[in-house]
Amino acid sequence: MSRINVASRRDFLSRGLGIVGVGSALPSFLVRSALAAPEDSSSDRIVVSLLLTGGPDGLSLVPPYGHDEYYKQRKTVGIPAKDVIKLNDEVGLHPKLTGFKELLDQGAFGVVLGTGSPNFNLSHFVGRNIWEAAKTGVSTGAVGATGWLGRYVDAACKDKDPTLNVAVGPARMPLIITGKEHPGVGFSSPDSFRFVGERSERGHALYEKLNKMTGASAEDLQFITQTAVNANAASTKLGEQASKYQTPVTYPDTQFGNSVRTIAGLINGGLKGRAYYAAQGIAVFGGYDTHADQIRRLDLLLNELSETISAFYKDLGRCGNSERVLTFTFSEFGRRVPENYSGGTDHGLAQPMFLFGSGVKPGVHGKQPSLTDLDDRNNLKMQVDFRGVYASILEKWLGTPSEPILEKKYPPVDCIA
Template sequence: MKRRSLLSLLLASSAGAALAGGRWSTGGAGSPRSRSVLVLLELRGGNDGLNTLAPIADPLYRQARPTLALDGGEALPLVAGLALHPALAPLLPLWQSQRLAFALGVGWPRPNRSHFKAADQWATASPSGEGSGWLAAALDQRQQPGPLLALGPAGCPAMEGGKALALQLSSAELRGRPGAGFDPAEAGANAVLRQMLALEQAGMQQLQRLRRELAPLPPGLAIPRGALGQQVALALRLIGSGACPPVLQLAQGGYDTHVGQAVRHGRVLSELATALAALTTGLERLPNRPAVTLLAVSEFGRRLRENGSRGTDHGSASVALLLGEQLPNRLIGRYPSLSDLDERGDLIPSLSPPDLYRQVLQRVGV
């Protein structure tokens, strides 16, 4: 358990009311199963939504990106005017079976272009970037006990600041021996330290329980190499255990494509697609699996115009990706206009992060 999480648990108050209510705006919340798991996947660095789901028929797209615009012969048409990056081809069967959806134009008006500040805004569902994490607040609002479990290498601020334990478990930690835990009595008369040690002890006990209950991977399942593949494997073992926490987090880096974007972006999107395809195949092979919904977001999109290094700089609106069973609509929101830009030359968002979060939380019942 991270020290930052402990301090947040002791000092932060709930901000769940801001995320209460709301509906899946594209046609009803559906009927979630009695057990559900929400997986948050953070695409760190600022994913270029314009080349993830490209406005392939818009001439302004090609004018603004003379070397980076997707080749119309290689891009994968989805609906009129929009095409998927060819590296995401492993996800096409999910699109065709209505298990893949895209939220369009997601972002903050005039977002902060600092990675750290923008990540805080997304984590807290607040333009100020301050307060409890949105996932922590949601569990508090709905009085769900948690824990919230981060599988990414750097934890998850969206899970911190609430009453539920925010824990971190990595594949590397599974290979080590469980820790001995902490004795709150060692704090003596220091009440704050005693409470911190008690929370650390509770977190250690939860992690040890989760390690004991991990299920084996489905036989014959091919897990792609790399950090994201390892996280997917661990997520499947947790989900298959029957005792999975209600919220998991995964993370993938490499999306800050200022230079040589064509190769770099294609590589990380390929890693993303193969990992998500493996996750879906693994879920299909799990007996009595819970309903699983995955939301993939990034801290901001990229600029419309490519730069002089054949890359793109920090921008605003992007796309978010959702995976689930029988999603009510495969496109949520509207694609930003390439001709109506803000005063900084950025795309104008049409769907705010809090609105997206509300719809996802309503769907999964978290």
């Protein structure tokens, strides 16, 4: 079965129904209906997922400076012990992550060491899908594919508000916040909105019918029409709110910084969103995939990451929203222990996960993986299944059972207050 092309479907609806597109005119009662506040009255807690594109080197982000083996393996790219921001006698933070230390001092930063998947894959795309779906065998763009936060929104929210799960910045809708009933919306900037629902099984079937000009019922047409109405209404809602946002807080003037600033604007502006997404490294060639020139590239990326997260929580705090928002980072994989011959590191397994917000148990969680007891590819051995962190976020932060969402029982990691 062929995959729906979002642009062609959008174009089809725009010409065939005359209602999709930011500039299109809609009956005002339809817009009011689509923009009405959700009826759901459950928790207003928010989760923000941040992808560190490319697979960051966890041994540079959280250097195990207390281990001599680290400096034996990292003669060129190791972070000098004198420069490490100490977290304990064993590990610390990269010197560019000063904003993380400030949040730690406020009780709003934690790190889980050695996270990974027993079914890890060193392909960027497959690895990312595993982390976003929280299971194997799922492909981005596949009909009916969902991510774990998208499944949470489906389970927690009865209304069909398309702005409950929002992605800012990516070229396509990320799997992690895509649900079956709530496919989500995404835009790269306030004036570049797109409604993304190509994974909807019903939408796919109807598009195929309409594309063949046969078999479309009145109910089918009503569904497509309402989808278009929701798309246009959400476009208006998000675009206006994001474009008018003003803040005294300074963010890095980068794609990532501006994406996170936009998320802050949507939250501070009262959007009822539950799950947000942004990605760092998209605009930087290779992102965290530092096979070469690692020291310089990580300095730039981690400075941007630190300043962005610090600004985000200051911005949320001035509007009284910082206690509602939990943020975490993830990536497709980590890097190997030995450095390579190009001043970099290669694809590996275990990686640290960063968590931010007042709902986090501050400090270091988990055990630093051994630097000598490696797998047969010189990878750090996984200490924590990453879905245990997700389970903790679901159960302790969002107050919902994790097993139906993750489709298996994972012991929660004790990292959420």
